[in-house]
Amino acid sequence: MSLSAQQAWLWQAILAGGAQDADATVHAGTLPPQARLGIYAGGYRLRLLECMRATFPLLQAALGDRLFDAFALDYIAAHPSRSHTLHALGTGFATHLAATRPARSDADDGDWADFMIALATFERALCEVYDGPGDEHREEGGEDDTLAPARSLRLLTLSHPVHECLRRHHTGQPIEAMPARTTHLALARVAYRVVVEAINPVEHAIFTRILQDGLAAGLADVRAGAGDEGLALWLQRQQRRGLLVGRRG
Incomplete structure (x- = not known):
């Protein structure tokens, strides 16, 4: 897989919350590949959430x-x-x-x-x-x-x-x-x-x-x-x- 293809894959994986097959792409050492990918995805969302809280x-x-x-x-x-x-x-x-x-109702x-x-x-x-x-x-x-x-x-x-x-x-x-x-x-x-x-x-x-x-x-x-x-x-x-x-x- 080329570098640009790997970068595109990683970006899509982060957007998907890390819910992709990481075995063939992420060299995770002792940490399971899916867990390592989850760190990136979680950290990315946390940074965006901090920005929303500040705004x-x-x-x-x-x-x-x-x-x-x-x-x-x-x-x-x-x-x-x-x-x-x-x-x-x-x-x-x-x-x-x-x-x-939520849809409007007569009661609300x-x-x-x-x-x-x-x-x-x-x-x-x-x-x-x-x-x-x-x-x-x-x-x-x-x-x-x-x-x-x-x-x-x-x-x-x-x-x-x-x-x-x-x-x-x-x-x-x-x-x-x-x-x-x-x-x-x-x-x-x-x-x-x-x-x-x-x-x-x-x-x-x-x-x-x-x-x-x-x-x-x-x-x-x-x-x-x-x-x-x-x-x-x-x-x-x-x-x-x-x-x-x-x-x-």
Whole structure:
């Protein structure tokens, strides 16, 4: 067997959890070949599981270690990592939870499952905003210091106010399912720190318009509803939040 063929075989064996015939390929010394292959497979999954725990600490706290690990390992098995970096590992976790959620019934409206899916969506967004592009190197008064939405700006619409779990987690309170309430959030990275702002439906619509059609279109909508004075106050508020950056020309 060529080196490339051996490497391909080992990779597939690790993905399969070591459940392959290793006798002809793995030189195991005194350790049975299947056991040695199992070490590689187990170590690989443990590393991925550690990455998932680091990305979704709130969800882990809400579910408990055993249940979280079961969901995470099921996701890892269904969606093996295809990237050279583990940063993208949890990208589809919330989608996987939604696709594998228990069927709804008259006795159970699925609120618990919706809460978990919303929490996973929120935590993944936090990770992406933190590691994504930002405005920390924007020079005040420089050529790029014109008014614009933050490069890191991210909008979410979730079934539950799961952003409140951040405060609970930081203060050592238990994270438990909460009543459903449609929640709009704006996330941005300010001075290497992710800020999370609860925004109302009107603000969400305005920021959506800005991201889709440009700043001028969004500001025109604000001016049409609030006038010039209202627009000025709105701009000040969003700049304080870090959702808009730069100076208005």
